Amino acid sequence: MNAPDLLCVQGLRVAYGGAIAVRDLSLSVPTAAIVALVGANGAGKTTTVLAIAGALHPSAGRIEFDGNNVTGLDCRRTVELGITLVPEGRLIFPQLTVEENLRMGALNRRAAPNLPRNLDRVYAMFPKLRERRRQLGGGMSGGEQQMLAIARGLMADPRLMILDEPSLGLGPRLVNDLFAMIRRLNKEGVTILLVEQNVRQTLQIASRAYVLEKGRVVLTGTGSELLDSPFVRKAFLGL
Numbered sequence: 001m002n003a004p005d006l007l008c009v010q011g012l013r014v015a016y017g018g019a020i021a022v023r024d025l026s027l028s029v030p031t032a033a034i035v036a037l038v039g040a041n042g043a044g045k046t047t048t049v050l051a052i053a054g055a056l057h058p059s060a061g062r063i064e065f066d067g068n069n070v071t072g073l074d075c076r077r078t079v080e081l082g083i084t085l086v087p088e089g090r091l092i093f094p095q096l097t098v099e100e101n102l103r104m105g106a107l108n109r110r111a112a113p114n115l116p117r118n119l120d121r122v123y124a125m126f127p128k129l130r131e132r133r134r135q136l137g138g139g140m141s142g143g144e145q146q147m148l149a150i151a152r153g154l155m156a157d158p159r160l161m162i163l164d165e166p167s168l169g170l171g172p173r174l175v176n177d178l179f180a181m182i183r184r185l186n187k188e189g190v191t192i193l194l195v196e197q198n199v200r201q202t203l204q205i206a207s208r209a210y211v212l213e214k215g216r217v218v219l220t221g222t223g224s225e226l227l228d229s230p231f232v233r234k235a236f237l238g239l
Contacts, residue, residue, distance in 0.1 A: 003030040006160055006191050007052065012061035014044075014051045021047040022215040025061070029160065029208075034182070034192040036202045036223065038236065039212035045195045046088060048212070049162045052193070053085035054078040065160070080110045082159030088168060088195075090149040094138025098129055101137050101148055105155030114157055122151045125184070143174040150181065154190070161185065162193045167201075179205060199236040203227045 007029040014022040022044040029035045037045045050056040052063055054075040063071045065081055073081075092101050102122060106115045123130040126147055132140065137148060146166055153161055163182065167175045179201050186192050186205075196202040203209055206223035211232065219231060226232045 003032055005029060006031040006066055007193070008064040009048075009052065010062045010064075012048065012051060012058050012063070014047050014056055014058045016047050016056065020215065022051070022058075025212075025215065025217055027210050027217065027220075029191060029193050032186070032189065032191055033207045034186050034194060034205055036194045036196060036206035036209040037212060038196060038199050038202060038209060038226075038232075040235075041197075042214075043212040044215035045212055046164055047215070049085060049164055049193065049195055052078075053083055053162060055085070076108065079108045079156055082110065082157070083162070084153045084156045084158035084160070085162045086149050086153040086164065086166065088165040090142075090145045092137040092145055092148050092152070094136065096137055097134050098137060098140075098148060099133040101152050102129070102133075102155050105152035106157075108156060111155060111157040115155070118155050118157055122154055125154075125188075126151050142169050143171075143177070146170065146174075146178065147181070150185075154185070158190060160191045160193060162195070164195045165197065166194075167196060167198045175201065199232065200227070203232075 005028040009027050012022055012025040025048060039045055051058050054073050057072050062069060065083060070078060102119060106112055106118060129148060129151055167178050170178060175198060182192060183205055194202060203223040203226050209223050209226050210217050211219040
């Protein structure tokens, strides 16, 4: 039996910077799945997830989360419902300590009562953060900051975690560690919507993927199906 869809987007249209960045886009994310959005720069991936998270308001379409219409809700409300976006570029607070950064992730009404439990959970998953809990976030390496950004997202107690270009700027070894971390989060029960330009490794872990081009979905399938697609192989894998 297939898992029900936790997220369903239908006919999404978003204007950004005076231009239409996403048009008539539909996608779904089953509960407990890893679903990927891939495409070139400017394809509309980040605009799509910003609209889902409530940071941008669509001009048309419908976004449903767990069967409820969340179209046009702001970020505060979507976080309280269980949608957490870890944005491109990490955006941690460099002048706050690691633990202060983590606590900032638990300020919403959904997560605040569970702060001690979630902090213990995050430290168990990321022992290095426990070791560095009194260190300033700005003094950490790029890979450590990405770990902190993801851990801060987990502090919000998400049902759906959206990761926007998490491997950006990381070396090959850290990229491998990152994808192992994403797998582990998913096995812990977190549904993942992953935006990535590292197409090969993304499709290797995705149960479903969408290829975006000029704000539209041009191809969809399982991760393994898209790895075998001549279009994907030529456009993204150089084969």
